[in-house]
Amino acid sequence: MFKKDFSPGAKSKVKSSAQRGIRAKVIEQYPLLEPHIDDILPKKEQLDLVKIPDRVSLYCLGSTPLFWQHMDDPIIPHLTLVHKYPWCFTRIRIDRGAIRFVLSGATLMVPGLTSPGGRLPGDADAGEEYGNGGKDVEAGEVVVVDAEGKEHACLIGVLKMGTKEMREKKKGVGIENGHYVGDGLWKLDLS
Amino acid sequence: MAEVDARPPKDVVYCGVCTLPPEYCEYGGTTKKCEDWLEKNHPSLHERLHDSTAAAATQLSELSVDAQKRAEKDAQKKAAKAEAQEARASEKRAASKVIIKRVERNKRKYVTEVSGLEGFGLDLKKIAKEFGKKFATGSSVTKTSSGGEEITVQGDVSDDILDWLLEHHEEIPEDNIEQVEDKKKKGGAAPPAV
Numbered sequence: 001m002f003k004k005d006f007s008p009g010a011k012s013k014v015k016s017s018a019q020r021g022i023r024a025k026v027i028e029q030y031p032l033l034e035p036h037i038d039d040i041l042p043k044k045e046q047l048d049l050v051k052i053p054d055r056v057s058l059y060c061l062g063s064t065p066l067f068w069q070h071m072d073d074p075i076i077p078h079l080t081l082v083h084k085y086p087w088c089f090t091r092i093r094i095d096r097g098a099i100r101f102v103l104s105g106a107t108l109m110v111p112g113l114t115s116p117g118g119r120l121p122g123d124a125d126a127g128e129e130y131g132n133g134g135k136d137v138e139a140g141e142v143v144v145v146d147a148e149g150k151e152h153a154c155l156i157g158v159l160k161m162g163t164k165e166m167r168e169k170k171k172g173v174g175i176e177n178g179h180y181v182g183d184g185l186w187k188l189d190l191s
Numbered sequence: 192m193a194e195v196d197a198r199p200p201k202d203v204v205y206c207g208v209c210t211l212p213p214e215y216c217e218y219g220g221t222t223k224k225c226e227d228w229l230e231k232n233h234p235s236l237h238e239r240l241h242d243s244t245a246a247a248a249t250q251l252s253e254l255s256v257d258a259q260k261r262a263e264k265d266a267q268k269k270a271a272k273a274e275a276q277e278a279r280a281s282e283k284r285a286a287s288k289v290i291i292k293r294v295e296r297n298k299r300k301y302v303t304e305v306s307g308l309e310g311f312g313l314d315l316k317k318i319a320k321e322f323g324k325k326f327a328t329g330s331s332v333t334k335t336s337s338g339g340e341e342i343t344v345q346g347d348v349s350d351d352i353l354d355w356l357l358e359h360h361e362e363i364p365e366d367n368i369e370q371v372e373d374k375k376k377k378g379g380a381a382p383p384a385v
Contacts, residue, residue, distance in 0.1 A: 039200065083201060083203040083212065084203060085200055085201070086201065087198065097258050097262070099218060100262055100266070103215065103218040103219075150212075150215065151212070152203065154215065181211050181215055182209070182211050182215070182218075182219060186211075187210065
C-alpha cells in the first residue's frame with residue numbers, strides 16, 4: 001500500500017472523545033496491548049491525525065506514528081510500535097527466501113509461510129511464539145509477519161486467507177497491501 | 192502470560208543509514224555503508240550480525256543454490272541502483288543553483304524571488320513560512336512560467352535571505368547562491384539609482 005514514498009497531508013488534532021474511541025478500539029482489537037496502552041496512548045496527550053494518500057489516516061503522537069487505518073478497516077499499528085511490543089500481536093513467520101520480496105513491496109504469498117522456514121499457528125513446530133494458542137487465524141485478521149532468522153517483524157497486514165486454508169492449499173495470496181519496513185509509511189517524516 | 196505482558200517495551204536499534212532494523216540492512220541496497228555505520232555505533236550488534244558468518248552460511252544454505260544466486264544477483268542490482276541514485280543526487284546538488292532575485296514591483300517597492308531551493312531537497316512551503324516569520328512579510332510559494340516553483344517574499348530582503356540560508360542551511364555552498372538584481376543585471380553589484 002505504501003510502496004511509493006509520499007508526503008503527509010493535513011495534520012489535525014483528534015477530539016478527545018474520538019481519541020477515547022480509538023483507544024477502546026485498539027484495546028478491543030489487540031487485547032494484549034492493554035497493559036501498555038498508557039505508554040502508547042497516554043490519556044492526557046493530544047493525538048494527531050495525519051491524512052495520507054489513498055484514504056489512509058495515520059494517528060500519531062507528536063512525531064511518532066502509532067496506528068494507521070484505511071477508511072474503516074481495522075486499525076493497524078505502525079511497525080515501530082510492533083517492534084517495541086512484538087508479543088502483543090498475532091504472529092506468523094516467513095522463510096528466508098521470501099524476505100527480499102516482502103521488503104520490495106510484493107504481495108505476501110502463501111508458500112513463504114507453509115515452507116519449512118515459515119511458521120503458522122497450528123503447525124506442529126510453531127512453538128509458543130507462533131502458536132497463537134493452537135488456534136487458526138481467520139482471513140481478515142491483522143497479523144504481524146516475522147522473518148526466519150530475524151528478530152524483528154518485517155510486515156504487518158490483514159490476512160487474505162485463513163491459516164487453515166493456507167495449510168491445505170499451499171498457494172495463493174497471503175497478505176496484500178501491508179505495511180513493511182522501508183516502505184513509504186516507514187520513511188514518512190512527520191516533523 | 193500475565194507476567195510476560197508486563198515486559199517493558201523492547202529497545203530497537205535502527206540503522207542510521209537506511210533506517211531499517213540493522214538485520215534487514217542487507218535488503219536495503221546500501222549494505223556496505225550500513226555495516227560501517229553499525230560497526231561505529233553499535234559494535235556489539237555488529238559483531239553479532241556480521242561476524243557470525245558461519246551462522247549466516249548455514250541459514251543461507253537452506254535456500255536452494257538457484258534461489259541463492261538469484262537473491263545475490265538481486266541484491267547486487269539493488270545496490271548498484273542505490274549507488275547510481277545517490278551519485279545522481281549529489282551531482283544534481285552540485286549543479287543546482289539558488290538564485291535570489293530582486294524584482295522591482297512599483298518604483299521603490301520590491302519583491303524577492305528565491306528559486307532553486309528544491310535542488311537541495313528543501314521543502315519550499317516550510318521555507319516560505321520561515322521567511323514570512325523571519326522578515327514579518329508576506330511570503331509564498333508561486334509557480335513560475337517555466338513550470339517550476341519559487342518562493343516570493345515581499346520586500347527587498349535578498350541580502351538577509353543570503354545570510355539566513357548560509358546560517359541555517361550549511362549544505363548549500365556559498366558559491367551556489369547567486370544574487371540577481373531586477374531581471375537583466377547580474378551579480379550583487381550596486382543597486383541602480385532610483
